[in-house]
Amino acid sequence: MARDMAKMNFSLIGFMAMAFAVVGMVGVFATYAAPLPLERALAREAALDAALEAAHGPNAEAALAALRPKLGDGAAVLAGDPAGLAARIARERPAMRAHFIAEAAEAGFNIRLIVVVITVMGAVFGSVLLSGATRRS
Numbered sequence: 001m002a003r004d005m006a007k008m009n010f011s012l013i014g015f016m017a018m019a020f021a022v023v024g025m026v027g028v029f030a031t032y033a034a035p036l037p038l039e040r041a042l043a044r045e046a047a048l049d050a051a052l053e054a055a056h057g058p059n060a061e062a063a064l065a066a067l068r069p070k071l072g073d074g075a076a077v078l079a080g081d082p083a084g085l086a087a088r089i090a091r092e093r094p095a096m097r098a099h100f101i102a103e104a105a106e107a108g109f110n111i112r113l114i115v116v117v118i119t120v121m122g123a124v125f126g127s128v129l130l131s132g133a134t135r136r137s
Helices: 002-007 010-033 036-055 060-078 082-136
Strands: none
Touching: 010 082, 036 060, 036 082, 060 082
């Protein structure tokens, strides 16, 4: 057993441990990107609700103009007759939700793809490195 310990290359073992640690870190960092579509959808919902409230308040035009940046590509819903705003917002909500569901699916796919590719790259690189080390022993 002492002879086997003498043959062990601790730098290669450390390298392999770090290769798997990198994969784990990629997975951890990916968890920060996963909730972004939900957060954006909730912010857009809140902006649509605020637009409904602002339309009936004083200085409605200025309040609605302030909400345009928060609505992003859905800001067109604020244009037009203020009387039809509620109907336009009601039509915008399902379209907005469908957009963010598709964005969430795309983000999930990209995250899984990145983790798989980095895992395979780490496994191949580690295998090549360790196979070269065992040939020298």
